[in-house]
Amino acid sequence: MLADSQVVRRDGKLALAGELRMADATLVWRKLRELAAGQKDRLDIDLSQVGVVDGAIMSLLVELRDDLSTRGVACELVGVPSHLEPIAHLYGAEQPPHAKPEPVREDPVSRFGRAVMQVVTTVEHVVLFFGDLAASFGRSIRVRRTANWRAIPAFAVRAGADGVPIVVLLNFLVGFVMGFQTARQLQLYGANVYVADVVGISVTRELAPLMTAIIMSGRSGAAYAAELGTMRVTEEIDALRTMGFTPGPYLIFPRVAALALVAPVLTLLADVVGTTGGVFVGQTLGVSARGYLAELQTAVFWSDIWTGLVKSFAFGIAIGLIGCQQGFVTRGAAAGVGRSTTSTVVLCLFTIVIIDTLFTVVFRTFGK
Amino acid sequence: MTTHSTSRSELSLRTSVRTGKPMIEARDVSIGWGPEEVLLEHASFDVHEGEIFGILGRSACGKTTLLRVIIGLEQPLAGELNIAGIGAPVLEGDRPAYGVMFQQGALFGSMTVGENVALPLERWTSLPSAAIAAMVRAKLRLVGLEEAVHKMPSELSGGMRKRAAIARALALEPSLLFLDEPSSGLDPVTSAEIDRLIATLARVLGLTVVIVTHELGSINAILDRCILMDRDTRSILASGPPAELRSSPHPHVQHFFNREPEVA
Numbered sequence: 001m002l003a004d005s006q007v008v009r010r011d012g013k014l015a016l017a018g019e020l021r022m023a024d025a026t027l028v029w030r031k032l033r034e035l036a037a038g039q040k041d042r043l044d045i046d047l048s049q050v051g052v053v054d055g056a057i058m059s060l061l062v063e064l065r066d067d068l069s070t071r072g073v074a075c076e077l078v079g080v081p082s083h084l085e086p087i088a089h090l091y092g093a094e095q096p097p098h099a100k101p102e103p104v105r106e107d108p109v110s111r112f113g114r115a116v117m118q119v120v121t122t123v124e125h126v127v128l129f130f131g132d133l134a135a136s137f138g139r140s141i142r143v144r145r146t147a148n149w150r151a152i153p154a155f156a157v158r159a160g161a162d163g164v165p166i167v168v169l170l171n172f173l174v175g176f177v178m179g180f181q182t183a184r185q186l187q188l189y190g191a192n193v194y195v196a197d198v199v200g201i202s203v204t205r206e207l208a209p210l211m212t213a214i215i216m217s218g219r220s221g222a223a224y225a226a227e228l229g230t231m232r233v234t235e236e237i238d239a240l241r242t243m244g245f246t247p248g249p250y251l252i253f254p255r256v257a258a259l260a261l262v263a264p265v266l267t268l269l270a271d272v273v274g275t276t277g278g279v280f281v282g283q284t285l286g287v288s289a290r291g292y293l294a295e296l297q298t299a300v301f302w303s304d305i306w307t308g309l310v311k312s313f314a315f316g317i318a319i320g321l322i323g324c325q326q327g328f329v330t331r332g333a334a335a336g337v338g339r340s341t342t343s344t345v346v347l348c349l350f351t352i353v354i355i356d357t358l359f360t361v362v363f364r365t366f367g368k
Numbered sequence: 369m370t371t372h373s374t375s376r377s378e379l380s381l382r383t384s385v386r387t388g389k390p391m392i393e394a395r396d397v398s399i400g401w402g403p404e405e406v407l408l409e410h411a412s413f414d415v416h417e418g419e420i421f422g423i424l425g426r427s428a429c430g431k432t433t434l435l436r437v438i439i440g441l442e443q444p445l446a447g448e449l450n451i452a453g454i455g456a457p458v459l460e461g462d463r464p465a466y467g468v469m470f471q472q473g474a475l476f477g478s479m480t481v482g483e484n485v486a487l488p489l490e491r492w493t494s495l496p497s498a499a500i501a502a503m504v505r506a507k508l509r510l511v512g513l514e515e516a517v518h519k520m521p522s523e524l525s526g527g528m529r530k531r532a533a534i535a536r537a538l539a540l541e542p543s544l545l546f547l548d549e550p551s552s553g554l555d556p557v558t559s560a561e562i563d564r565l566i567a568t569l570a571r572v573l574g575l576t577v578v579i580v581t582h583e584l585g586s587i588n589a590i591l592d593r594c595i596l597m598d599r600d601t602r603s604i605l606a607s608g609p610p611a612e613l614r615s616s617p618h619p620h621v622q623h624f625f626n627r628e629p630e631v632a
Contacts, residue, residue: 022493022541029499054541055573059506060499086572091506098509103518332522333477 007031012042013078014064017049022056032064039073047088048079058091062098069097129325133248140249147253155255159220160262164269166219171211171270175203175277183285192285196292197299199278204304208270210356213315216263217348221323224255225344228327229337237328248328256320263316264309271305311359318351390414390452391544391576392438397447399430399437406445407433409602413595417452417543420570420577422587422594422610426624429599431580432471432548438578439468439546451544463492466544467537471552473529475521481508481532482517488539507535511565527558534565538573545569545577551586563589584625596621 002024006017014035020028036043045061047053053061061077068075077093092098106114140147182198228251231237240247275296282292326340326347392415400406407430415421423431436442438449440457451457454465475484485504489495495503508514511531521529530550537545550566551559567590570577581587587594587610595607598620606613606621614625622628 025493025499025503026495029496055506055510055538056503056541059503062506063499063502090510090568090572092509098505098514100505101515101517332520335476335478 002027002031007035009035010046013044013046015046015049016053016061017051019052020050020057021052021054025056025060028057029060032060036064036068036073039068039071042074043068044076044078046079047077047084048081050081050084053084053087055087055091058087058093062091062093065093066097066100125329126325129248129328130321133252133321136246136249137253140253146246147249148251149254149257151254152258152261155258156262158223159216159259160266163215163219163262163266167212167215167266167270168273170215171203171208171274172277174207174211175199175274176280177277178202178207178274179278179281183281187285192282193287193291193295194299195278195282195285195287196275196295199281200275200296200300201304203274203278204271204300204308206308206356208274209267209308209312209315210352211274212263212267212270212312213319213352214349216259216266216316216319217345217352220259221319221344221348222341224320224323225326225330225340226337228324229330229340232328232330233333233336252321252324252328255324256317259316259320260313261316263312263319267309267312268305271308275300307359307363311356314355314359315352318355319348322347322351389417391417392452392578393448393450394438395448395450397434397437397449398445399433399442400445403445406602407599408597408604410447411595411604412447413604413607415576415578416593417576418570418574419592420566420579420590422591423578423580423597424582424587424594424624425597426582426599429597431582431597434597435546435548435578435580439466464488464540465542466546467540467542469530469533469537469545469547469550471548473521473533475524475529475532475536477521480518480520481513481524484521484532485536485539488536492540503539504535507538508532510538510569511535512561527554527562530554530562531565534562534569538569541573543575545575547577547579549580549582551583552581556585559583559585560589566590584627596624 002020003018006020007028008015014032016028045065047061065075065077075097077088080088080093088094136146179195179199183192183195186192186194186198228237231251237247237251240250279289279292282289287295323344326344330336330340332339394414395412396410397412398406398409400408423434425431433442437444438451438457449457451465475481476487479487482501482504485507486500489500489503493500505514505517508517511534513528513531513535516524516528516532521532524532534545534547534550537547547566551562554562563586566577566579569575570590579586579591591610593607593609594613596605596613597603598605600620605618606616613621616622
């Protein structure tokens with residue numbers, strides 16, 4: 001424990017004594033600051049009575065010397081015993097006071113300009129990325145080894161089969177909740193049997209494709225971004241380039257193709273379990289399973305189902321492309337991969353809603 | 369003075385702080401990834417206070433694994449390890465008794481270099497932020513990186529990253545420092561600068577330093593003693609000062625120090 005007598009003001013100097021180690025650093029720092037406060041002219045730091053000093057304390061002494069010098073107060077470390085000369089030398093006590101490096105601060109106009117340029121550059125990169133991909137698509141179909149098409153089954157299993165439990169569970173619950181929320185309104189009008197119409201149409205046209213796409217964004221889109229982002233920061237993508245591969249088609253096409261294939265399949269499964277969720281609600285309203293299914297057949301048309309499947313196909317392509325694009329532009333290490341993964345999920349959700357809106361407008365316009 | 373200007377004569381003074389007291393004692397230690405994949409069997413050695421001790425060997429012989437066992441990141445398959453002052457190596461929950469520099473630096477990419485060095489100080493001291501900032505600057509100045517305090521690790525070269533990692537390892541004023549391949553993958557000048565930095569730190573701060581390396585330049589320049597591990601016999605082939613090992617008649621030791629391929 002630091003004694004008061006170890007850091008004192010004596011003969012116009014700050015005099016330190018005894019053993020000074022990191023454990024006492026907080027007290028030494030406060031005491032030094034207190035004793036040096038308001039000093040106008042010269043204030044040297046006398047180490048002649050110091051037995052031991054470690055790097056932490058020496059850092060603080062040099063910092064105090066630098067601070068005082070900045071304020072125009074001449075300060076030097078004096079009386080350094082010979083056994084402490086090496087550590088004083090190592091920490092630059094004999095050098096002229098060090099200037100503190102300041103972080104570069106930009107004015108608001110520059111910051112705004114930089115932000116605008118960042119957006120422009122990002123858009124440019126995205127356009128170039130998709131342009132390059134589109135340009136290489138034809139070649140990757142003609143020349144089989146341009147894209148790693150053999151990887152499609154493995155990616156399809158990961159995105160599709162492995163995702164079945166979560167797709168089944170969530171879509172069943174969504175169908176169930178949808179039926180439950182409308183049941184009360186239908187009961188008021190004695191239109192209990194129409195629960196099949198509400199659940200059937202909303203699930204097949206909107207809810208099943210949307211819910212499946214949301215699940216795929218979180219599972220597959222984020223996984224693609226993390227996987228390709230890690231490959232990017234560990235120079236695996238550069239290694240592919242040096243071996244003559246074009247990484248875009250080689251890595252991206254099989255992933256996107258796998259998602260485009262499994263998205264409609266998962267959506268079809270979601271249609272089935274979602275409408276099944278409504279059966280249970282129908283039971284509570286006195287609608288038998290047979291009656292529910294009969295009503296479902298009259299209410300839901302094939303066009304409802306295939307519009308949902310077309311949408312999900314587009315969602316699959318969009319999720320795959322966004323995940324891969326974000327992975328490809330990853331910079332930095334672990335933090336960069338995290339940022340890409342987050343952006344992927346956000347961009348996917350945004351894009352899914354935009355695509356859904358466009359499809360809804362188009363289908364309604366053409367009467368589907 | 370910057371650490372880079374440390375002269376050769378200063379390096380030779382380093383041995384003056386050696387006390388001969390064991391800082392690390394390894395007794396009958398076996399390491400590996402289970403009984404099927406043993407890398408080293410029944411090895412015993414001591415690391416003395418104040419010395420720069422090398423763990424040498426060819427690639428994949430288990431040097432880094434031995435280091436990870438000594439610092440407590442992995443458990444030994446058998447045997448005992450004792451670190452002066454703490455006994456068995458302990459991690460997590462206690463203030464670290466030693467500083468570690470990993471092979472690639474392991475700086476946190478989301479923090480500036482200064483924040484990386486400040487991290488252990490913020491966790492384990494109650495110093496005001498101005499004092500922490502002062503210590504961070506001093507540590508970075510030691511390794512010649514004061515100007516990089518506000519930079520991100522991704523803006524640094526490989527050598528700078530390693531120096532920043534040494535600064536972080538020194539933050540809590542440890543008396544024991546572990547360095548995993550500090551000068552590998554660097555150009556000869558940067559590699560020599562890092563060697564000199566390590567030698568200066570060991571001499572001036574009285575540190576005990578354990579280095580994993582296979583760089584002959586570093587081995588000859590800064591090590592006081594070393595052990596040479598062998599992946600075929602899963603043993604320590606030789607131990608002692610590098611000069612003694614170089615004159616060992618053992619063919620494997622000769623192959624290693626003379627950079628000769630081992631012909632079957």
